[in-house]
Amino acid sequence: MPTAPPRKVLLSMKHIGRRAAAGLAALMLLGIGSAGALAADDPDDSGTVVILNKGDNNKIAGRDLIDGNDHTTGTGHTVTRGTVPPTTPITTAPRHVVAFYQTGTTTGDGTPYVSPAPLAGYADVVEVAAFHLNDPAQFPILTLNDDAPSAAKYAPMWRDVAALQAKGVKVTALLGGAAPGTYTRLDADFAMYYPPIRDALKTYKLDGIDLDIEETFTEATAERLINQLRTDFGPNFLITLAPVPGDLTAAAGSRLPDVDYRTLEANVGSKINWYNAQFYCDNGSLADTSDYDAIIQNQFPASKVVAAAITNSNLNCSGFVEMPTLQNTLRSLANRYPGFAGAAGWEYAPSRDVNATNCPTGPANWYCAVRQALPTATNP
Structure with a gap:
C-alpha cells in the first residue's frame, strides 16, 4: 500500500471549547495518549499546535506520536511541531447609550x-x-454648575x-x-486650571470626561x-x-488655530474614545441619516461618532425627533455602519416618557427605547 501524503492536523487540548471542533477531530484521529505531550508544546496559548505526520495515516489511530520515529507501524510516527496564529473570535458588544445628567442632580434648592x-x-x-472653571476670586475654582x-x-x-x-x-x-470661561481659562493658564479638574476626577472616582467646548x-x-x-x-x-x-464636517485645517476636529483626530485621535455629536439646537437633525452621513463622509469613523439627540420638545431647543422616527434613524445607521457607536440623550431628568414597552416609567423610558433600537454591534 503506498504511503499516504503528509497532512496537517490541528490539536491543542488547552483549546477544547474555544476550538472544540478542531480538538475533538484531532483526538479521534490521534488517540488520547498523545494529547498531554502536544498541549505542552503551546505553553503560552499563542496558537494551535501544527502536527505533520510522516507515517501511514491508516495505522495511526490509537498510537502516540513520537518525535524522531519514522516507522509506519509499531509505536508511533514522526511528527514536526509549529504553531499557527490563534483565530480571533468574532465578538459582540452593545452600542453606547449615553445619558447627560444635569437637571435634577441637586436637593434642597426647590427642585426635585x-x-x-x-x-x-x-x-x-x-x-x-x-x-466649570471659574475666577477663584468670585467662586471656587471648579464648580459643578453653581456650587x-x-x-x-x-x-x-x-x-x-x-x-x-x-x-x-x-x-x-x-x-x-454653554457657560463660557472654562476653556479660555485653560488656554490662559493651563498650569493653574488643569489640576482642579484632575483632582475632582480622582476625588469622585469618575470613569472619564467629556469635553464640551462651546x-x-x-x-x-x-x-x-x-x-x-x-x-x-x-x-x-x-x-x-x-x-x-x-465641527465634524468642516474641512481639515479650516478652524485652526482654534480646535479643528479633523486635525485633532489626526494628531490625538488614538487617545479619544468617541465624539458625542449634538444633533439638536439648530445643529443638524436625526430625523433621517443625512447629517450623520456627512460626518462619515468627512473621514470620521462611525465607531467614534455617537448620535446625540434632544430628549424632549420642551427644552427651549429645536431638533426634537419623535421616538419612532429616531428609532428608525438609529436602526438605519446601525445597518449602514456595522461599527456605529450608538446614541446619547440631552438630558436625563426632563426626558419624555415615550411609553416604550418592557421599560421603566419616567425619564429612563426614553433611554430604554433608544437601547431597544440599537442592535448589537459585531466587532471582527
Whole structure:
C-alpha cells in the first residue's frame, strides 16, 4: 500500500471549547495518549499546535506520536511541531447609550432630585453635567454648575452614581458647555486650571470626561489637555468630546488655530474614545441619516461618532425627533455602519416618557427605547 501524503492536523487540548471542533477531530484521529505531550508544546496559548505526520495515516489511530520515529507501524510516527496564529473570535458588544445628567442632580434648592438609578441596564455611560472653571476670586475654582462638587446638595447624586458604577455603568464628568470661561481659562493658564479638574476626577472616582467646548479654545491646548488626561488616568479612562455636526464636517485645517476636529483626530485621535455629536439646537437633525452621513463622509469613523439627540420638545431647543422616527434613524445607521457607536440623550431628568414597552416609567423610558433600537454591534 503506498504511503499516504503528509497532512496537517490541528490539536491543542488547552483549546477544547474555544476550538472544540478542531480538538475533538484531532483526538479521534490521534488517540488520547498523545494529547498531554502536544498541549505542552503551546505553553503560552499563542496558537494551535501544527502536527505533520510522516507515517501511514491508516495505522495511526490509537498510537502516540513520537518525535524522531519514522516507522509506519509499531509505536508511533514522526511528527514536526509549529504553531499557527490563534483565530480571533468574532465578538459582540452593545452600542453606547449615553445619558447627560444635569437637571435634577441637586436637593434642597426647590427642585426635585431625580435619581439616575433607573438607567442601570439602559445607559452604559452617565455624564454628570456640568463642571466649570471659574475666577477663584468670585467662586471656587471648579464648580459643578453653581456650587462646589462637595456641596451637601449633591450627596444623594454622588451616592446614586456610585451605585451605578457598581453595576458596570461608567460615570463621567462633562466639562464646559454653554457657560463660557472654562476653556479660555485653560488656554490662559493651563498650569493653574488643569489640576482642579484632575483632582475632582480622582476625588469622585469618575470613569472619564467629556469635553464640551462651546467657546474659543486653541488646537494646541486641546491636544495638551487630552494628552495630559491620558497620561494621568491611563488607557481605561474615557475621553470623549461633544462637538456639533458642523465641527465634524468642516474641512481639515479650516478652524485652526482654534480646535479643528479633523486635525485633532489626526494628531490625538488614538487617545479619544468617541465624539458625542449634538444633533439638536439648530445643529443638524436625526430625523433621517443625512447629517450623520456627512460626518462619515468627512473621514470620521462611525465607531467614534455617537448620535446625540434632544430628549424632549420642551427644552427651549429645536431638533426634537419623535421616538419612532429616531428609532428608525438609529436602526438605519446601525445597518449602514456595522461599527456605529450608538446614541446619547440631552438630558436625563426632563426626558419624555415615550411609553416604550418592557421599560421603566419616567425619564429612563426614553433611554430604554433608544437601547431597544440599537442592535448589537459585531466587532471582527
